[in-house]
């Protein structure tokens with residue numbers, strides 16, 4: 001039995017354009033969901049994982065599979081349907097799962113043979129059995145997996161072409177920010193994989209640099225932090241000789257022992273979502289408000305960096321309080337906080353989130369002809385109506401924010417500082433150059449988006 005597991009591409013996602021900027025190699029990450037599915041698949045299936053981000057193969061020249069499984073974030077849905085259509089026309093059954101299939105079940109179920117909603121662990125073996133016997137059901141709901149049932153991913157598949165390996169150690173997020181899909185999809189209950197399983201899986205990863213995909217590696221409660229410390233101790237004992245990067249909340253900075261243990265275990269960088277330079281912005285959207293309010297953020301960032309750990313800060317532009325000037329406010333806040341990298345995304349209503357419900361009810365989702373428009377839901381296009389910013393206004397703010405932060409003197413200052421403090425200067429340089437390399441391409445993409453969709457997005461206040 002032959003199984004293809006496919007990660008569809010979206011050419012609008014600039015990070016996958018390795019040819020245009022070779023630094024992007026460090027930002028193309030493995031589709032871990034498919035490697036986890038492969039890990040759950042019995043040996044009688046011959047598995048090929050196709051990541052279209054590395055190139056779209058000539059499917060008709062490949063041997064005919066018995067089953068195709070497709071994963072998709074919302075931004076990949078259009079391409080997912082094209083791939084599904086190709087195989088279904090050849091009579092191959094297609095199953096789709098992942099976040100978009102869960103949030104937009106009615107749309108997806110019309111376009112594939114079978115849909116898996118939520119986490120696959122509880123239903124995938126049964127589905128494969130049904131497929132083998134030619135009696136696939138239209139829908140399987142995996143619910144939330146028992147965290148002890150999460151199989152190790154097949155790191156032997158997709159062995160080349162990536163700079164980073166990937167692993168997951170926890171699922172779920174208790175903070176439930178209104179714009180984010182994670183709590184809606186993986187639940188508010190923070191589930192932690194058994195530490196020996198994580199260590200064993202880490203040992204099976206070949207790459208020296210690894211992305212820990214957890215939405216919040218350390219969690220928020222004392223027992224979460226205690227588990228994170230135990231994990232770091234175990235990784236250190238295993239002497240992995242790997243460096244890893246992860247996502248965390250700013251409370252990472254509050255515990256010296258945690259930072260020391262993380263650094264010893266190989267932590268070389270963290271992504272932290274600051275979301276807004278103003279407390280009012282945070283209060284409206286964030287479960288994170290309590291973690292950030294009244295905090296000396298620069299001092300927190302410095303405490304992390306003192307452990308030789310890089311900090312990438314992420315912000316959202318287009319919050320209801322954001323007014324003209326927000327681009328320079330974000331660039332200035334990122335400079336003040338002293339982050340090594342800055343990632344700014346447009347506020348985007350993703351299906352299944354509270355923000356979606358709110359904006360939909362307010363008639364603020366003009367780019368809403370689905371599925372065609374999903375390809376713009378990459379968080380890098382302004383697909384909604386923003387309270388105080390016109391389409392041109394918000395694009396201008398984004399461009400000026402990126403150009404300010406990623407100016408040559410800005411990069412020079414940050415990289416010099418990381419050389420001086422011996423804080424992973426080469427990784428810092430690669431990250432900064434990757435962002436800078438995409439600036440021109442991003443501006444061109446905004447222009448073309450503006451030309452194509454300006455009319456549909458009109459009716460917005462002029463800034």
Ligand code: B12
Nearest residue numbers: 030031032033069070071073074097098116119120181378
């Ligand atoms: C790692 C990650 C990335 C990596 C991508 C790696 C990759 N190629 O997959 C990077 C950094 C590149 C990335 C980029 C983006 N990401 Co991202 N990312 C994540 C993150 C943190 C973890 C995903 C992961 O690996 N999970 C571990 C695996 C094991 O879990 P899983 O994917 O859910 O898979 C399970 C089930 O969903 C199911 N399943 C999944 N696929 C399939 C397929 C079949 C056939 C079946 C049966 C089952 C099944 O089974 C798996 C096991 O239970 C998630 C957050 C999250 N918790 O999901 C956000 C998340 C998926 N990303 C998100 C977004 C918005 C993006 C971007 C659009 C925006 C951005 N700029 O970040 C881009 C788009 C990239 C693209 N190609 O289009 C949103 C998606 C929301 C949505 N509705 O689509 C999420 C949920 C984050 C959020 N805050 O809302 N991302």
Ligand code: SF4
Nearest residue numbers: 173175176177180215
């Ligand atoms: S803390 Fe991060 S993962 Fe958790 S709900 Fe907020 S944005 Fe999503």
